[in-house]
Amino acid sequence: MTNAAELKARRENAVAKGVSTRGIYAVRAQNSELWDADGKRFIDFAAGIAVNNAGHRHPRLIEAVTKQLEAFTHTCFHVAPYESYIRLAERLNAATPGDFAKKTMLVTTGAEAVENAVKMARAFTGRSGVIAFSGAFHGRTLLGMALCGKVAPYKKAFGAMPPEVFHIAFPNGYHGVTPEMSLAQLDQLFKSSIDPDRVAAIIIEPVQGEGGFNIADFDFLKKLRQVADDHGILLIADEVQSGIARTGKMFAFEHAGVAADLVTMAKGLAGGFPLSAVTGRAEVVDAAPVGGIGGTYAGNPLAVAAANAMLDIIEDEGLCARATEIGARITARLKSIAAQQGMEPIGDVRGLGAMIAFELVKNRETRDPDPALTQAIVAEAEARGLIILPCGTRANVIRLLPPLTTPGDQVDEALDLLEAAIEAAIMKTYG
Structure with a gap:
């Protein structure tokens, strides 16, 4: 049994069921990176749900x-x-x-x-x-x-x-x-x-x-x-x-x-x-x-x-400007991904600064929500080492909240992982 599996079993026995959790049990984090109980590295594009805007463990904090x-x-x-x-x-x-x-x-x-x-x-x-x-x-x-x-x-x-x-x-x-x-x-x-x-x-x-x-x-x-x-x-x-x-x-x-x-x-x-x-x-x-x-x-x-x-x-550190820069970089990449053949389930890309999201739909004309694909993308991203979050009243939106201190090469690495996760999830969902 892995450390994460053991912790999952202990959580199920000890923690209220209504407290929802993911399968990532953190043991260490630094800036935009996080390592779990099994030693796996993640790029953290959840940032504690928009909490760690200056990354994990900023030295001045x-x-x-x-x-x-x-x-x-x-x-x-x-x-x-x-x-x-x-x-x-x-x-x-x-x-x-x-x-x-x-x-x-x-x-x-x-x-x-x-x-x-x-x-x-x-x-x-x-x-x-x-x-x-x-x-x-x-x-x-x-x-x-x-x-x-x-x-x-x-x-x-x-x-x-x-x-x-x-x-x-x-x-x-x-x-x-x-x-x-x-x-x-x-x-x-x-x-x-x-x-x-x-x-x-x-x-x-x-x-x-x-x-x-x-x-x-x-x-x-x-x-x-x-x-x-x-x-x-x-x-x-x-x-x-x-x-x-x-x-x-x-x-x-x-x-x-x-x-x-x-x-x-x-x-x-x-x-x-x-x-x-x-x-x-x-x-x-x-x-x-x-x-x-x-x-x-x-x-x-x-x-x-x-x-x-x-x-x-x-x-x-000019984090307001950095948020604009990171947001533009991510939004441009997401729009490029959405424009590719086979990426029709990405119905909308939107954001303000480094608060970015894309909405998953079954049909771009009717805009019917696709919550199953949304969850599949989140799971595929996690398997590849990227933490992202779903949201939306129809459970069909993925939000990206990178720390504003994320280095440019890690932003690009995260986007590569995200694109691969989207492709894999669409293939598994729609064949």
């Missing part, structure tokens, strides 16, 4: 966390606060879009950031309604599930959701949903389901993560901002997956030139350490009563040290 480890590991910011938290808040206030006074709170997970953003919006507006989008993913907590626009596996079997959460269609040109159609649905929602005077916030991912890497039209985001302003509704940008240099800018909303009232972030913020944040208009963030937001581990000193180092790395 290790140095910063080690230095903090020698000082203290935990005091709880509510009990004995520390300068590094304040410094990170100051830096996030300056980094997020919007020429207005801002404040920040730190928590631990993306779902916590979303929940606290909604709490702030409700406290500030005195309203309770929240509008989200089809295909959205905002976390696995009860409110997070309610905000999600994807039933399986995030809502399935978990009962009633919190009230006053509404959904409209996310604009998706590939599937015929125009920005105008989404805005018309929003207008109809105001007429048929909830008075806009009862809506506290609209929450949107500028690039949907689990939903399939669907990119919000930039003009649509501007119009959504205007609708929110017209009705006194706050706009929340969920940048948990799209933020922290992933799309070629620090935050994806910057591409549209739009400033949200509140921004949620996590994943890439601390380069592998659990940390999230809500940054927004000072008066909105301050609307929550003293003691109403926070948490025992919120803003853990080790994670905060990593986040401050991560912001330095992004600036010093």
Whole structure:
């Protein structure tokens, strides 16, 4: 029995079945490479689901966390606060879009950031309604599930959701949903389901993560901002997956030139350490009563040290520009692959910066989803030593999230492995 097989058996006996896993049991990783329990090398184009934007074990992250480890590991910011938290808040206030006074709170997970953003919006507006989008993913907590626009596996079997959460269609040109159609649905929602005077916030991912890497039209985001302003509704940008240099800018909303009232972030913020944040208009963030937001581990000193180092790395190593460069390289190769004879199942290639995806279909005209082929490509890539991830409301999209520090030769190696995996999966699926 291999080490991985033994670990798989132990996991099945000890770990909750609902915690999904892959067959790669990591023992070591460095930058864009990972080695499993059997010594097999992988190129990691999942990056911990957009977490390791500076790669695994970046030396400056290790140095910063080690230095903090020698000082203290935990005091709880509510009990004995520390300068590094304040410094990170100051830096996030300056980094997020919007020429207005801002404040920040730190928590631990993306779902916590979303929940606290909604709490702030409700406290500030005195309203309770929240509008989200089809295909959205905002976390696995009860409110997070309610905000999600994807039933399986995030809502399935978990009962009633919190009230006053509404959904409209996310604009998706590939599937015929125009920005105008989404805005018309929003207008109809105001007429048929909830008075806009009862809506506290609209929450949107500028690039949907689990939903399939669907990119919000930039003009649509501007119009959504205007609708929110017209009705006194706050706009929340969920940048948990799209933020922290992933799309070629620090935050994806910057591409549209739009400033949200509140921004949620996590994943890439601390380069592998659990940390999230809500940054927004000072008066909105301050609307929550003293003691109403926070948490025992919120803003853990080790994670905060990593986040401050991560912001330095992004600036010093030009990771926003690097994301654009890597994204262009991958997108061009994917479009070249899709244009080849026999690659008709690749129905669409899309991306923003280094947040890239391709959608698998049974027919390019009807665009019927092909989830079986999607899973086959993921498995073939893994067998060849490349880690990639599926996503999409129809389970037919493959997303690529390379570390922004991936060397060019490894990008090309990964794309060679991916092309071979696609060819093999199509051959096995369609003969």
